[in-house]
Amino acid sequence: MSGGPAATVPDSLARSRALIQRVLQNAVGRLEPSLAGVIAYHLGWRDQDGNEVDKPGGKSVRPTLTLLTAESVGGRAEDAVPGAVALELVHNFSLVHDDLMDGDRERRHRPTVWALFGSAEAILAGDALAALAYAVLLDAGDESGRTAARELTDATLEMIRGQSEDMDFESRIDVTEDEVLRMCAHKTGALIACAAALGAILGGGDDGQVAALRAFGSHVGIAFQAVDDVLGIWGAPDVTGKPAASDLRQHKKTLPVVHALAGPDAGEFAGMLSEGSLSDAELPRALEILEAAGSRQWCAEVAERHLAQALAALDGSDLAAGPAGELADIARFVVGRDF
Amino acid sequence: MSGGPAATVPDSLARSRALIQRVLQNAVGRLEPSLAGVIAYHLGWRDQDGNEVDKPGGKSVRPTLTLLTAESVGGRAEDAVPGAVALELVHNFSLVHDDLMDGDRERRHRPTVWALFGSAEAILAGDALAALAYAVLLDAGDESGRTAARELTDATLEMIRGQSEDMDFESRIDVTEDEVLRMCAHKTGALIACAAALGAILGGGDDGQVAALRAFGSHVGIAFQAVDDVLGIWGAPDVTGKPAASDLRQHKKTLPVVHALAGPDAGEFAGMLSEGSLSDAELPRALEILEAAGSRQWCAEVAERHLAQALAALDGSDLAAGPAGELADIARFVVGRDF
Numbered sequence: 092m093s094g095g096p097a098a099t100v101p102d103s104l105a106r107s108r109a110l111i112q113r114v115l116q117n118a119v120g121r122l123e124p125s126l127a128g129v130i131a132y133h134l135g136w137r138d139q140d141g142n143e144v145d146k147p148g149g150k151s152v153r154p155t156l157t158l159l160t161a162e163s164v165g166g167r168a169e170d171a172v173p174g175a176v177a178l179e180l181v182h183n184f185s186l187v188h189d190d191l192m193d194g195d196r197e198r199r200h201r202p203t204v205w206a207l208f209g210s211a212e213a214i215l216a217g218d219a220l221a222a223l224a225y226a227v228l229l230d231a232g233d234e235s236g237r238t239a240a241r242e243l244t245d246a247t248l249e250m251i252r253g254q255s256e257d258m259d260f261e262s263r264i265d266v267t268e269d270e271v272l273r274m275c276a277h278k279t280g281a282l283i284a285c286a287a288a289l290g291a292i293l294g295g296g297d298d299g300q301v302a303a304l305r306a307f308g309s310h311v312g313i314a315f316q317a318v319d320d321v322l323g324i325w326g327a328p329d330v331t332g333k334p335a336a337s338d339l340r341q342h343k344k345t346l347p348v349v350h351a352l353a354g355p356d357a358g359e360f361a362g363m364l365s366e367g368s369l370s371d372a373e374l375p376r377a378l379e380i381l382e383a384a385g386s387r388q389w390c391a392e393v394a395e396r397h398l399a400q401a402l403a404a405l406d407g408s409d410l411a412a413g414p415a416g417e418l419a420d421i422a423r424f425v426v427g428r429d430f
Numbered sequence: 431m432s433g434g435p436a437a438t439v440p441d442s443l444a445r446s447r448a449l450i451q452r453v454l455q456n457a458v459g460r461l462e463p464s465l466a467g468v469i470a471y472h473l474g475w476r477d478q479d480g481n482e483v484d485k486p487g488g489k490s491v492r493p494t495l496t497l498l499t500a501e502s503v504g505g506r507a508e509d510a511v512p513g514a515v516a517l518e519l520v521h522n523f524s525l526v527h528d529d530l531m532d533g534d535r536e537r538r539h540r541p542t543v544w545a546l547f548g549s550a551e552a553i554l555a556g557d558a559l560a561a562l563a564y565a566v567l568l569d570a571g572d573e574s575g576r577t578a579a580r581e582l583t584d585a586t587l588e589m590i591r592g593q594s595e596d597m598d599f600e601s602r603i604d605v606t607e608d609e610v611l612r613m614c615a616h617k618t619g620a621l622i623a624c625a626a627a628l629g630a631i632l633g634g635g636d637d638g639q640v641a642a643l644r645a646f647g648s649h650v651g652i653a654f655q656a657v658d659d660v661l662g663i664w665g666a667p668d669v670t671g672k673p674a675a676s677d678l679r680q681h682k683k684t685l686p687v688v689h690a691l692a693g694p695d696a697g698e699f700a701g702m703l704s705e706g707s708l709s710d711a712e713l714p715r716a717l718e719i720l721e722a723a724g725s726r727q728w729c730a731e732v733a734e735r736h737l738a739q740a741l742a743a744l745d746g747s748d749l750a751a752g753p754a755g756e757l758a759d760i761a762r763f764v765v766g767r768d769f
Contacts, residue, residue: 121587123594188557192550211531214553215593218527221557222586225564229580237576241568247561248460254554255462 166294253278505633592617
């Protein structure tokens with residue numbers, strides 16, 4: 092949808108994965124073996140039987156942003172590795188806990204941690220990932236490590252606020268578009284904004300550059316969430332790794348759902364979402380209502396608008412052209428994926 | 431059991447509660463209102479209906495240690511307030527998550543957070559408490575704030591290791607006394623050691639003083655756990671705020687249980703603990719086995735030994751006599767409580 096090289100996976104993703112992998116493994120290696128095994132499974136390093144896996148899990152978008160923003164302000168990617176690793180750890184802490192809170196049994200075509208190992212292991216694994224993030228970041232040399240840790244704390248608190256709002260919204264049918272966009276900014280935007288800001292901080296950027304890159308990340312995050320919400324309803328299960336229409340069944344107040352709740356069939360849709368979980372029989376009608384409201388198209392517009400704002404934030408902050416171009420590619424990639 | 435003023439609640443506990451209360455409230459006030467409400471309930475500030483409560487919950491032992499150790503190295507209690515608050519936040523994060531992981535439905539004579547608000551709220555509340563701890567500590571002025579944050583991270587990781595070991599032990603009957611003592615050092619000792627070390631760090635103590643006070647806290651923690659494990663089996667429910675013999679029913683490998691598993695009726699006891707949860711009918715026999723093995727007395731000796739080591743650690747580090755005396759009182763108080 093966004094033009095440009097959206098469908099190609101940017102090279103920078105593979106490069107950053109190689110840079111952070113060893114530090115990430117050392118961090119996880121600090122844990123008690125059984126807990127480290129749970130996390131190795133979650134991160135895609137091991138399969139369900141504990142055997143090592145060759146292909147890496149996840150796309151490493153967040154750590155890549157951190158390394159590229161460091162380079163974009165004239166720093167070295169190496170200096171930002173602790174930030175990139177901390178980001179990846181906090182992101183995965185949130186995934187492990189969110190899957191349990193949301194009752195999601197599948198991620199990336201595999202059972203989620205709680206579904207495979209139990210709730211207690213999932214809680215503890217998430218807690219460990221969060222603590223390791225600070226361990227990695229606070230060990231990172233000078234004063235910028237502390238500034239980075241504060242940035243990470245604020246982003247984590249914003250992310251928690253977003254998850255809290257998301258949970259509150261489940262029992263409401265009067266959520267406004269403004270509210271759900273703000274929730275996305277908290278739940279998804281904050282950590283991607285932090286990914287971009289951390290690199291700028293650790294790479295020695297000035298306050299203006301940090302702020303511009305934080306804004307870039309925030310808009311990328313909201314655009315990404317708009318795409319993700321569309322996939323959560325219309326995405327093919329073999330692409331998303333989740334059951335079809337899973338968000339809709341769970342009454343999540345995602346962007347398209349909130350949009351349709353202000354559309355032509357608002358009353359009927361609200362009625363469907365006020366009952367228990369949506370049945371298979373009700374799904375086709377729910378999808379009709381969403382189409383009639385133009386909710387899918389509205390999400391595409393939200394994504395386009397925030398992608399444009401993200402790209403605009405890259406201008407005017409005196410960033411190095413090469414890394415800034417790669418940042419733009421990543422933004423287009425995450426927004427354009429599978430659309 | 432420990433002689434001295436064990437039965438009297440030290441004045442320092444009430445004083446420190448007053449010092450930290452406002453900072454603690456401000457930290458919780460940063461959260462989304464519904465989540466802040468959950469935490470206000472957990473901390474005993476509100477009742478189940480959301481009404482404010484007058485009497486404070488908990489004994490604030492950990493923050494008191496932090497404030498006193500700051501004074502013991504010649505610093506001001508005020509300088510250590512961010513450390514004390516961070517400690518109280520991390521401690522409560524661990525309580526909220528542990529109650530859920532262990533399936534405990536009651537704490538301090540009230541429903542636990544997950545039992546009252548649900549698992550998802552409990553997970554998120556714990557996550558928020560942990561993140562707030564770093565927010566408070568990293569905002570605490572100078573370089574010592576960063577050193578303190580690293581100390582807190584390491585302690586949190588040790589605590590998580592202890593919880594992981596505790597969970598692993600549930601399915602084992604061959605846990606040794608060394609293993610269970612090490613688990614206690616991780617699960618309980620690490621955070622109390624951190625409480626003592628943080629005050630020394632923020633109060634400007636030298637490395638030797640920080641190490642001595644960390645050791646003091648670690649021994650207090652292990653002694654406390656030995657007492658707590660005795661209460662978990664023999665404590666009256668109206669004192670512990672938990673159901674009678676709750677630890678035993680859940681097959682927890684606490685100190686007395688592990689001791690009795692090496693005692694005269696080890697085979698029979700192991701058999702009882704290998705089945706599902708212990709029935710009411712089996713409880714009297716299990717208690718007989720523990721008595722016959724002298725497990726309760728052994729725990730008392732463990733507590734006495736570590737209390738003595740804690741008090742010894744206070745000597746020889748050139749600590750201010752007044753605060754050091756109060757630290758000794760606290761140590762005797764937490765070990766002597768209800769014994």
